[in-house]
Amino acid sequence: MLNLIIHNQSEDQKKAVDVIASENIRILEEAKTGENCYADSQGWLDTEEWAGEENIKRLEEIAKEIRENADAFVLIGVGGSNNAARSVIEALRKDDAPEIIYAGNTLSPDAMNRMMKRLEGKSIYIDCIAKNFETLEPGSSFRILRKYMEKTYGEEAGKRIIATGTVGSSLETLCTKYGYTFLEFPLNVGGRYTAMTNVGLLPMAVAGIDISELVKGARDMQIRVHEESAEKNIAYQYACLRNLYYKEGYRVEMLSSFEPQFRFFYKWWIQLFAESEGKDNKGVFPVAGEFSEELHSVGQFIQDGSPIMFETFLDVKKQNASLIVEPDEKEDYFDYLDGKDFWEINKAAYHATVAAHSKKLPCLTIEVDELDAYHFGQLFYFFQFACYLSCKIMGVNPFDQPGVEAYKKWMFEALGK
Numbered sequence: 033m034l035n036l037i038i039h040n041q042s043e044d045q046k047k048a049v050d051v052i053a054s055e056n057i058r059i060l061e062e063a064k065t066g067e068n069c070y071a072d073s074q075g076w077l078d079t080e081e082w083a084g085e086e087n088i089k090r091l092e093e094i095a096k097e098i099r100e101n102a103d104a105f106v107l108i109g110v111g112g113s114n115n116a117a118r119s120v121i122e123a124l125r126k127d128d129a130p131e132i133i134y135a136g137n138t139l140s141p142d143a144m145n146r147m148m149k150r151l152e153g154k155s156i157y158i159d160c161i162a163k164n165f166e167t168l169e170p171g172s173s174f175r176i177l178r179k180y181m182e183k184t185y186g187e188e189a190g191k192r193i194i195a196t197g198t199v200g201s202s203l204e205t206l207c208t209k210y211g212y213t214f215l216e217f218p219l220n221v222g223g224r225y226t227a228m229t230n231v232g233l234l235p236m237a238v239a240g241i242d243i244s245e246l247v248k249g250a251r252d253m254q255i256r257v258h259e260e261s262a263e264k265n266i267a268y269q270y271a272c273l274r275n276l277y278y279k280e281g282y283r284v285e286m287l288s289s290f291e292p293q294f295r296f297f298y299k300w301w302i303q304l305f306a307e308s309e310g311k312d313n314k315g316v317f318p319v320a321g322e323f324s325e326e327l328h329s330v331g332q333f334i335q336d337g338s339p340i341m342f343e344t345f346l347d348v349k350k351q352n353a354s355l356i357v358e359p360d361e362k363e364d365y366f367d368y369l370d371g372k373d374f375w376e377i378n379k380a381a382y383h384a385t386v387a388a389h390s391k392k393l394p395c396l397t398i399e400v401d402e403l404d405a406y407h408f409g410q411l412f413y414f415f416q417f418a419c420y421l422s423c424k425i426m427g428v429n430p431f432d433q434p435g436v437e438a439y440k441k442w443m444f445e446a447l448g449k
């Protein structure tokens with residue numbers, strides 16, 4: 033279950049959000065069926081298309097082989113090609129799973145040397161994930177890593193190399209030519225919407241995540257937001273609220289949580305909203321607040337600085353860990369914590385922060401019952417669908433990223449491509 037909680041709303045804001053919701057109702061209806069103009073980008077809308085039972089079974093088989101033979105699995109990919117997998121892996125990875133090493137997301141020789149050092153003496157499999165295999169970061173890392181694999185495993189290297197690319201891409205050509213395992217990167221899904229495809233699911237399965245449960249969570253959310261009417265539809269309500277705050281002049285949304293397990297989920301969420309909405313001189317700039325730590329750095333600005341921001345908290349209901357503060361006969365001035373569980377203390381910090389921040393800026397909470405694969409699936413689908421709606425209400429194309437191409441053009445020119 034996933035809930036949307038509005039912490040503070042004036043009567044005027046309530047009326048204004050109702051107006052946005054009734055004026056844009058057509059957008060919700062069109063989104064539910066999919067739009068012809070975006071047919072080449074909406075393969076994620078029905079989870080069945082790329083995460084059906086057969087596909088999950090195949091991915092689980094490949095993952096099983098890797099889990100049995102690998103000490104470490106290298107995920108080569110950047111942005112949408114690694115963010116979803118990384119967000120779940122870093123939160124829920126099983127202890128007996130191979131180590132997951134990330135590559136293809138930097139051009140720093142220092143970082144790359146450190147990454148290569150981590151491979152030494154380990155049994156390695158690699159998966160190069162790239163939609164069109166033109167992006168420099170994953171392409172150049174693949175060059176280095178493939179060489180390493182060939183040097184280490186000789187003839188056998190091909191069996192340990194997986195490439196996830198689109199049909200007809202140069203990555204597919206390499207797979208056919210050199211005998212690597214080829215997995216399809218859906219042509220009709222942009223990187224940031226690929227959580228529920230081979231792109232996100234294989235690395236998650238290697239890390240021991242129950243991908244069937246994850247997909248089930250996403251599918252249940254799909255059914256929910258496709259069935260719920262506008263007044264009850266949480267994705268639509270969230271999209272309308274974002275647009276209201278934007279109209280009111282709030283230009284930044286901070287996704288905050290007191291659970292560090294969401295550390296890499298923020299990165300996925302930031303890319304989703306930044307690349308989807310930030311265009312035509314519009315958009316809400318997404319940032320993350322990793323609390324408690326950042327309450328002691330940016331907390332001051334949130335509470336007292338320019339009123340440019342609204343805040344969306346991510347909260348988990350079910351307790352997943354416990355640590356009791358034992359009484360101590362030695363004095364330390366923290367006796368008021370005696371017998372308390374850190375779960376409870378952390379929750380108190382969350383409630384206190386909501387109370388303080390909601391006096392200054394609009395505050396929402398997205399609350400999930402549990403921090404598990406099922407609810408990650410729910411979160412992925414919820415945010416993807418809400419982002420699509422939010423972009424449509426704002427009047428921008430949710431599925432392109434022309435601004436990113438500009439930097440790539442300059443870089444390719446500089447490197448003589």
Ligand SMILES: O=P(O)(O)OC[C@H]1O[C@](O)(CO)[C@@H](O)[C@@H]1O
Pocket residue numbers: 110111112113161162163164165166167170223224307433436
């Ligand atoms: O999978 P590719 O083609 O390497 O692209 C990776 C990422 O690069 C971007 O184009 C941005 O640089 C993202 O949109 C995408 O998720």
